Amino acid sequence: MIKTRDADSHTKEKIFMAASEIFEEKGHSGARMQEIADRAGINKALLHYYFRSKDQLFKAVFVVLMKKMFAKIISIMKEDMTFKEKIKKFLDEHIEFMIKNPKLPLFLLSEISQNPEFSESISETVRLRDLKTMLYEQHAKELKGYGIKKSDMSQLMVTIVSFSVFPMAAYGMISVLMPEFRERKKFNEYMRERKEFASGLLFAALKNRKK
Amino acid sequence: MIKTRDADSHTKEKIFMAASEIFEEKGHSGARMQEIADRAGINKALLHYYFRSKDQLFKAVFVVLMKKMFAKIISIMKEDMTFKEKIKKFLDEHIEFMIKNPKLPLFLLSEISQNPEFSESISETVRLRDLKTMLYEQHAKELKGYGIKKSDMSQLMVTIVSFSVFPMAAYGMISVLMPEFRERKKFNEYMRERKEFASGLLFAALKNRKK
DNA sequence: GTCTATAGAAGGATAGAC
DNA sequence: GTCTATCCTTCTATAGAC
Known part of the structure; x- marks a missing residue:
């Protein structure tokens, strides 16, 4: 041995x-x-x-956690599905992912904002160009039909991501404002309800714009 | 003198x-x-x-910044307007407020999540009970008509706040993914476009639910 | 009230034994 | 590869002169 x-x-x-x-x-x-x-x-x-050194240990950790976060997002966006299917799948899987990694989003947001310089070295590692290309393809194929302008794509994307990411990043704040959520189980329920709420909101809005 | x-x-x-x-x-x-x-x-x-001490200086600052953030939100929610009017006004004023205080949201989210114990001592100072009461009144008066359940109120509130807060808190991340926003002016435009985008999305969704 | 100088603690990093 | 002991820098905090 x-x-x-x-x-x-x-x-x-x-x-x-x-x-x-x-x-x-x-x-x-x-x-x-x-x-x-x-x-x-x-x-x-x-x-x-x-x-x-501490810095090198941190960087090793940071890169892995960054990849972990984006791997999830990209793998879903990659799949060959309609926009609605993607949204549903994204909300489902990403919210489950957030529940398993509750500290991850706030950590990444904070550290990136304090260290934009080395975050850029990562943007290659994470293959973000692919993400953009995929989004524009989807737009050309399908989203135009909903009356969504190309310039609104980034608004839409940030909004979709915020559905799962924001409540998790704001957990501390939320649990001060709504003490019932200090119980983690209750908050996880809340997050799971959010799948339906978010897709409901988005689809209802799209329906009204569908030509 | x-x-x-x-x-x-x-x-x-x-x-x-x-x-x-x-x-x-x-x-x-x-x-x-x-x-x-x-x-x-x-x-x-x-x-x-x-x-x-450093801790006491920090606490003094933290309390003031916390109040600054919530004062804005509460003052708008307090006013006697329809739900739609409130949304529009909130998005307008809060996004302008965020543009003036870009570091504020991420700071508050981070520090609260690391120090939930003393954040609670603040919850009195900020008069959050008022906020809740107002929301439930609005629900009884008006939101039921849109088919919004009382249990969905917190989903809706978190969503509305996230429209203005999330992109600001995620600025670092966003500007890595979309380098055009490293120019602050461009990003502020993006935030201002968000007023229309967000209210458009919300109202389109509500329209579909209106009885 | 404001400064200089310094104490004293904490944290990151290394030397050297095993 | 792992540990103990220790160095050295950084940071908070205080003493004391003006």
Whole structure:
């Protein structure tokens, strides 16, 4: 049994997991190397052995979490379906994804806004051009028929994403305003109801514009 | 001329303004007392003279910014208008408010989510109960007529707020995905177009539900 | 009220033993 | 590969002169 190698990758993995959690919770500047080490059940020095510095550890985590977020969105947009089918599927899957990763959106929004420079290095990794091309194809094929101008596409996209992302990013605020949602189960129900609410709203609006 | 008193309140004000800016930009854990002092054009020791500790300075700022945000929302909701009029006015004024305070929403969302305990002490200050009562009155009077269930009220409210708040909070992300918006002027145009887009979407949807 | 100087704590990073 | 011990920088906070 190759003990060293097993231990090696296993430890690195443990550190990475711990770092993801802590960074997601507290952000880059709020996170402490000590706390990451504690959660990983290892020593502070090992963090530097595997990831040299806090910044590099953070970047490794950030890239993976960024991909995680967009992989979900892109995989759905890619599929060959009508616009309505895509919306339904997106709301369903993305809201379930958000429920499983509740800290993710606010973390990404915060860190990107504080570090736009290195977020750009990621835009290649995430293959965003594909996303745009797909959207414009869909527009040419189908959305014109709804009376949606090309210039409204970005409004529409931001709106659709906001249906699932915003309540999750605003969870803290929402649970202060509506204390019933401090119970996570109740809030998850709320999010699931949102699938119907959002598609209902969008489709009702489109119906009125359909030529 | 009472020089001491003038200087007193003036300095405190300067510190407070500087602190607001820095905290909004970098958050509690990212902000540095030194940087705040520099921006205020005074010495670090003076910060502690006026506000004892970083935490207390932060809390002072946080409460004011929180009120600033909600004052805007509540003042509009309070007025005696139909639901549609309120929506239109809200979108108009709140989007203009966001353009003037672009860092505010993400700051509040982030800090609340990291500090839910002391955010609750604020919920009294901000008079949120009033907001709820007003919403339920509007529902009883008018929204039932659109076929909106009482249980959908919170979905609707979150959605309306998200129209103006989400793109602002997601500005960093958006400007990575759509580089044309790195130009702030372009993005502000986008936000202003959003007034029409959002009310159009909402009203079209309501029209379909009107009995 | 405002400054300089400095204490004191915390956090990131490294050296060196095993 | 992992740990202990420690260095060094950064940051908050205070003491004390003016």
